[in-house]
Amino acid sequence: MSRLQTIDPAVVAGRAKELLDAVQASLGLTPNMTKAMANSSAVLEGYLGLSGPLGKTLTPQLREQIALVVAEENGCGYCLSAHTALAGLAGLSEADLHASREARSENRATDAALKFARAVNAKRGGVSNEDVALVRAAGFSDGEIAEIVGHVALNVFTNYFNKVAEPTIDFPVVEPRLARAA
Numbered sequence: 001m002s003r004l005q006t007i008d009p010a011v012v013a014g015r016a017k018e019l020l021d022a023v024q025a026s027l028g029l030t031p032n033m034t035k036a037m038a039n040s041s042a043v044l045e046g047y048l049g050l051s052g053p054l055g056k057t058l059t060p061q062l063r064e065q066i067a068l069v070v071a072e073e074n075g076c077g078y079c080l081s082a083h084t085a086l087a088g089l090a091g092l093s094e095a096d097l098h099a100s101r102e103a104r105s106e107n108r109a110t111d112a113a114l115k116f117a118r119a120v121n122a123k124r125g126g127v128s129n130e131d132v133a134l135v136r137a138a139g140f141s142d143g144e145i146a147e148i149v150g151h152v153a154l155n156v157f158t159n160y161f162n163k164v165a166e167p168t169i170d171f172p173v174v175e176p177r178l179a180r181a182a
Helices: 015-027 033-036 041-054 060-074 077-089 093-103 107-123 129-137 140-164
Strands: none
Touching: 015 033, 015 041, 033 041, 033 077, 033 140, 041 140, 060 077, 060 093, 060 107, 060 140, 077 093, 077 140, 107 129, 107 140, 129 140
């Protein structure tokens, strides 16, 4: 049971209703995470405001792989479940899903991006010059490096929100396996 109330889009009014209707129109469903975020229109609008533009950067596969490694490292079952489902829709194989959770890929560039994303998350942004050099050497531009950081930040936000709110997981449940206990 969710620790924060999930807002029913059918009975809410105002800005929260507009935002939840936009989520429904965009995704074809209204995930419990967004229903919990709707307790504050500012929180839901902030999430949508960042996820919309970032959803047009990098590849759909890499975006989901970054979300998987961050959710795994932060121990967020809701996000891990949601992004496992979305990654499957983006065409990632079961092997890709498992490797992504460990910040690994057979593709050199993807592997570097996932390791960089994990470093950004683990070091709370305090990455080394070597961390940046490795992702740059794999072919990522400064703009793409900034986008990786943006995706990490977006996923940290949703991980933390979901760990506090504990919305009911409305995707096939995937449990974090690598995250360290806090």
